[in-house]
Amino acid sequence: MRNFKMTISYDGSRYKGWQKQKETDLTIQGKLEAVLSKMTGEDILVVGCGRTDSGVHAENYIANFHTKCTWSNDAILYYLYEFLPEDIVVKSIELVNERFHARYNVKSKTYVYKINTNKYRNVFERKYSYHIPEPLDLIEMRKGAQSLIGTHDFQGFTNMKPSNKSTVRTIHAINIVENGDYLDIEVNGDGFLWNMVRIIVGTLLEVGRGKLNSSEVEKILQEKKRWEAGPLAQAKGLFLREVQY
Template sequence: MVASVRRLRCVLGYDGTDFSGFQVQPDQITIQGEIEAALNRITGEEIQIYGSGRTDAGVHARGQVIHFDTKSHIPLDKWRFVLNNQLPDAIAIRSVEEANESFHARFDVQVKEYRYCIDNSPVADVFRHRYADHIRYPLDVEAMQQAARYLEGEHDFTSFCSAKTFVEDKVRTVYGLNVERRGDEVWVICRGNGFLYNMVRIIVGTLVEVGQGKRVPAELAEILAACDRERAGKTAPAKGLTMWEVVY
């Protein structure tokens, strides 16, 4: 009798500090590699997982989504415990559920939300340094928010994409881009239908320059129109970025 195949969908979080990103790479410790190794130990199967997106080295996740197929008969309510028992402390499976065989963690995504945290206190908080970029000089959050409005909607984001990308179509839709001060933290919250390589971090780096008075908000429209990476700001450090939520 042939065992039936089940498709499972998981939501997970991870501290990306000590990983070389999500995607498997030779001789590197990655999120995908750790999860697939755990699945192999649990089931004895060579299982490949599929993620909603590939976070870069040092980037974190609160709501990454993956799916995988397995012939294992482990009860659904046991999967979270069994997986977490085999994973390093920096990776945590938050939920596991059965998925339709047609579900795909990457191709079915409707909205992704990324959040970037800036520690804007005079002295860096040692308990936040793994998850926030420290900028000690005051930031004009109102000016940053004005600038962010120019990036909302459907645009060619070539200026906000790493030159290393091989993707030809650089048109993406940003549904919302908000800059909020929460005490001594500044958060940049970006929701869209998809993001290019380093796109959110380049957006943040550019908005920070606005907040520092090095650029005026209206300049963001000119940067977009130029389709030139050299016109935008620096790429913000990976540690401040978290994949917050994925909506299907």
């Protein structure tokens, strides 16, 4: 069997997230498996680097699949380009070691959350950013972000119910970058719990608006209570930017 690694870009707006579901065919995994199965005549299982929620986008999502198909990389790429919907693009494909697993082998992931800080919404970016016209205190936001760097129990920063699964994760960096009318919050870590990036962003935005003191972020982390952290930031502002292996 050949094992292919794919780099995928998608506009998540109309999808119910990455993961295949019985109730809907509007999932990225579902669309990819349908086209690859048709292409190969096999029952293709696509392994993704992780789930993305309904409405979340990806610039460079990584997935892999096994097949007996002997087509060239270019031929597969061309087929996918022609038959996938216009909001999903496989940007590159490479033959990898049979043991490569897009989820198990992840070393870290980088997400970016895009905020439009202009007075008015941008009609062309409205599906790809969260519009916050009020001023944000970036110095305080950066201070608050510092408390989250490192290895911590992020139980307070997920909507996952407590279970016996570990909620300890390591965040390597949070960069808050001004980019014209936009504010990009880039988060890199070894893994993320359900909704974790969006709750981190929601919490930092509370700090930016002055509703939460930057020093309270550390307390929220220690208290591990979801309701003390900020609200879930809108899905449409979130992009999976890169996956490191």
